[in-house]
Amino acid sequence: MTDAALLAIDWGTTNRRIYVIDAAGIVLARERDDCGILTMAGGDFAGEVAAIRARHGDLPMVCIGMIGSNRGWAAVPYVACPVGVPLLARTLHWMEPGRTAIVPGVSIMANGRGDVMRGEETQVLGAVAARLAPDDSLFCQPGTHCKWVQAADGVIVDFRTTMTGELFALLRQHSLLAELIGGRVADGPAFRAGVRDAAEGRLLGDLFGVRASHLLGLRPPEDAASYASGLLIGSDVREQGLGTGEMVYLLASSDLAALYTTAIEESGARVAINDSERAFVAGVMAIWSEAHAS
Amino acid sequence: MTDAALLAIDWGTTNRRIYVIDAAGIVLARERDDCGILTMAGGDFAGEVAAIRARHGDLPMVCIGMIGSNRGWAAVPYVACPVGVPLLARTLHWMEPGRTAIVPGVSIMANGRGDVMRGEETQVLGAVAARLAPDDSLFCQPGTHCKWVQAADGVIVDFRTTMTGELFALLRQHSLLAELIGGRVADGPAFRAGVRDAAEGRLLGDLFGVRASHLLGLRPPEDAASYASGLLIGSDVREQGLGTGEMVYLLASSDLAALYTTAIEESGARVAINDSERAFVAGVMAIWSEAHAS
Structure with missing residues (x-):
């Protein structure tokens, strides 16, 4: 040793x-x-x-x-x-x-x-x-505050932070939706439905829709948390305006890696996952x- | 009497x-x-x-x-x-x-x-x-949950609810931004700057920007609440995809009437304000x- x-x-x-x-x-x-x-x-x-x-x-x-x-x-x-x-x-x-x-x-x-x-x-x-990534790469670092970082020639030249994780936590803890979306989030049809709806760019309306769909029996209650997570993460990805086939280097160490991978791929871009500890x-x-x- | x-x-x-x-x-x-x-x-x-x-x-x-x-x-x-x-x-x-x-x-x-x-x-x-409004009208009813209601031939044919007011309250009470955006919201340059930024459709990023701009001294602290309100209300209006010159019939009884009027007009649409009690x-x-x- x-x-x-x-x-x-x-x-x-x-x-x-x-x-x-x-x-x-x-x-x-x-x-x-x-x-x-x-x-x-x-x-x-x-x-x-x-x-x-x-x-x-x-x-x-x-x-x-x-x-x-x-x-x-x-x-x-x-x-x-x-x-x-x-x-x-x-x-x-x-x-x-x-x-x-x-x-x-x-x-x-x-x-x-x-x-x-x-x-x-x-x-x-x-x-x-x-x-782990080329000198010219777009990175995504999911978390309470997600970072989207552009490197060029091996240096950081631009970045944006999104409040995605914090907003989801606020909604789960304190909002009208809290009781409904407190459950486990999983990648699956409900999460993907949220990502697809988010692509329309109507987050404020779609969030209320989580409740309305529940009241009207349009979505099983157990799907609500994953759907809402899909809305948030899908909105995050949509905001970045990724190009078709564009590569995103994901630095993540948690369940978020799978969710962001799904959302990024759904947008038409590609993903390479790297372990954030190693980086x-x-x-x-x-x-x-x-x-x-x- | x-x-x-x-x-x-x-x-x-x-x-x-x-x-x-x-x-x-x-x-x-x-x-x-x-x-x-x-x-x-x-x-x-x-x-x-x-x-x-x-x-x-x-x-x-x-x-x-x-x-x-x-x-x-x-x-x-x-x-x-x-x-x-x-x-x-x-x-x-x-x-x-x-x-x-x-x-x-x-x-x-x-x-x-x-x-x-x-x-x-x-x-x-x-x-x-x-x-107070023609039989074919688009109504906006701001509040904790804002309603956008389309009437045709005098009946309600479609509507959307947005979580705008609730989300702003959550951010003011519980978020990382709480200390910064707890102050008074007023229509003015800061609110309008928020509305204009919201038109780009990057709410999750712009919200974090409220904090970053504060840390970097880019915006006076006293403007933060109005700017954040402009981001939320501007996002709400953007989601509706209003046409240039389209008339929106606002039913409101509070300060929100002035803020929504500004945001709707900033988007290129027009506003007629009616008292919600009378309606x-x-x-x-x-x-x-x-x-x-x-």
């Missing part, structure tokens, strides 16, 4: 993933917990970092994600697009010089429109670095190597 | 409006409270009806709205489109013969799509009966007269 060389922390809003990596980028150990920045009692990030090192070794550490936001360990400014590995390596925010760094988030401003990301940049650039680790390694080469 | 002839109750989910009307359809008295079907303690509808008669006179009564749903006084079946005044008069649900009636809701099923309404049908048919009372009178003529 090789020696551990680096600790990479994917430190988000509600969850945290810790990876112990060797010098070749192999993951030797992983830990996942709910110590996200908002759920971590007290917010003692320095203490948490010391505890991670006590558990996994006194190694250099790279932190990625919302840990670099104004509610995290340090408010690290966004780096503006275009952004590649060299720029992220140069703009690492060092909490301890040479030893503990936070990767900055990425922003874009164009035609009065703005967008931001923290964490997804590392996956996307890692996927390119590890040759993440490759991204951290690329940034860390670059920082030490320069 | 003329004698009171009829009590008309607009009995919704959270609110109730009581109108005391004379034989000519003039409103002699009105009462508004929060005794909607879900907020009325105990749900003793017969007792409530007796109390209303004790306050306003022992008169015939017509109840309209969610009072006729499965959570109301009686589950009155929907009447399927096309629906005009004569059909509603024939299908009145009598709680006490000749004395206390509930107007049925209206449903539509076409091409696998279903929709329902309870209460709005009375306003729309009243607007036509009172010549409601005219509708009740038309149904009641027809029931007694037959």
